[in-house]
Amino acid sequence: MSRSLIIDCDPGVDDAVALFLALGAPELDVLAVTTVAGNVGLDLTTRNARLIVERAGRGDIPVHAGCDRPLVRAPVEAGEFHGASGLGDWAVAEPARPPAPGHAVQALIDLVMARPEGSVDLAILGPMTNVALAMRLEPRLAGRLGRIAVMGGARSAGGNITASAEYNIFADPHAAAVVLGSGAEVIVFGLDVTHAVLATPERIEMIRATSGDAAAATADLLDFSARIERAAVGRAGAPMHDPCPIAWLIRPELFELRPARIAVETTSPLTLGATAVEFRLGQGEAPSTRWAVAADAQRVFDLLATSLERLP
Numbered sequence: 233m234s235r236s237l238i239i240d241c242d243p244g245v246d247d248a249v250a251l252f253l254a255l256g257a258p259e260l261d262v263l264a265v266t267t268v269a270g271n272v273g274l275d276l277t278t279r280n281a282r283l284i285v286e287r288a289g290r291g292d293i294p295v296h297a298g299c300d301r302p303l304v305r306a307p308v309e310a311g312e313f314h315g316a317s318g319l320g321d322w323a324v325a326e327p328a329r330p331p332a333p334g335h336a337v338q339a340l341i342d343l344v345m346a347r348p349e350g351s352v353d354l355a356i357l358g359p360m361t362n363v364a365l366a367m368r369l370e371p372r373l374a375g376r377l378g379r380i381a382v383m384g385g386a387r388s389a390g391g392n393i394t395a396s397a398e399y400n401i402f403a404d405p406h407a408a409a410v411v412l413g414s415g416a417e418v419i420v421f422g423l424d425v426t427h428a429v430l431a432t433p434e435r436i437e438m439i440r441a442t443s444g445d446a447a448a449a450t451a452d453l454l455d456f457s458a459r460i461e462r463a464a465v466g467r468a469g470a471p472m473h474d475p476c477p478i479a480w481l482i483r484p485e486l487f488e489l490r491p492a493r494i495a496v497e498t499t500s501p502l503t504l505g506a507t508a509v510e511f512r513l514g515q516g517e518a519p520s521t522r523w524a525v526a527a528d529a530q531r532v533f534d535l536l537a538t539s540l541e542r543l544p
């Protein structure tokens with residue numbers, strides 16, 4: 233029995249890999265993709281999401297464009313990790329289909345509120361601007377959603393965009409505070425766990441040996457990221473940030489989670505976007521948020537290869 237899922241993202245190389253992982257998984261019924269400004273501008277993230285669903289043979293999935301800037305702070309992009317197009321050096325054409333009509337924020341609300349409570353999961357793979365606005369526009373949304381799986385934050389790993397902040401949270405800390413404080417069931421995959429899921433040369437070769445255009449495109453994207461990672465931090469393999477929440481939605485047993493109170497710094501110029509992840513809970517305290525602390529990296533890549541085998 234598949235679970236309904238909406239994927240909110242800012243493709244983005246690792247967003248692309250996460251989308252392929254989801255689209256090839258029979259456990260997930262992707263109702264829609266919603267896009268947000270993040271790694272690159274909204275026009276590009278929206279074009280890239282349409283290119284990816286079409287490359288996966290799922291051009292039928294609606295892609296709704298969302299917010300073109302964060303709630304409060306000035307936009308900050310991450311093109312240095314994703315290339316000017318947002319999809320590395322992937323030779324891209326224009327998608328065959330236009331974006332779906334309707335803003336992503338309204339589409340999120342309409343899709344979730346039209347379905348039974350708890351039946352629609354949400355993956356957030358970029359800045360949380362769309363979801364925060366949707367929660368404000370429809371106060372019942374947080375309670376209606378199923379699980380929210382988020383890529384964002386850092387605890388012991390430190391930041392990747394500043395010393396203390398991970399990019400998705402840094403890019404819109406106010407939106408992250410709304411979503412993490414909503415009372416919804418939010419499972420957060422921060423750098424602590426994504427840095428353990430590296431696209432090593434051996435794993436890229438495994439993906440390249442997988443048949444189909446989506447697999448070839450994924451191997452090319454991973455090769456691009458590996459070059460960037462090696463030049464930027466000297467690591468032999470880029471962390472698979474955005475595939476982690478998707479892999480958990482498919483195979484939760486691949487990850488270890490801990491209940492945690494998670495707060496976001498929204499005022500300090502020095503530590504804006506930092507996530508305070510507190511495992512020391514009060515007597516009887518049961519936060520609605522959990523933090524991923526470990527992953528079975530090889531089985532995440534095995535899962536990716538299995539998904540890609542199912543795609544054209």
Ligand code: RIB
Binds near residue numbers: 247270271473
């Ligand atoms: O810090 C990693 C996150 O920032 C990923 O979602 C990546 O796509 C970028 O958006």
Ligand code: CA
Binds near residue numbers: 270
């Ligand atoms: Ca992303």
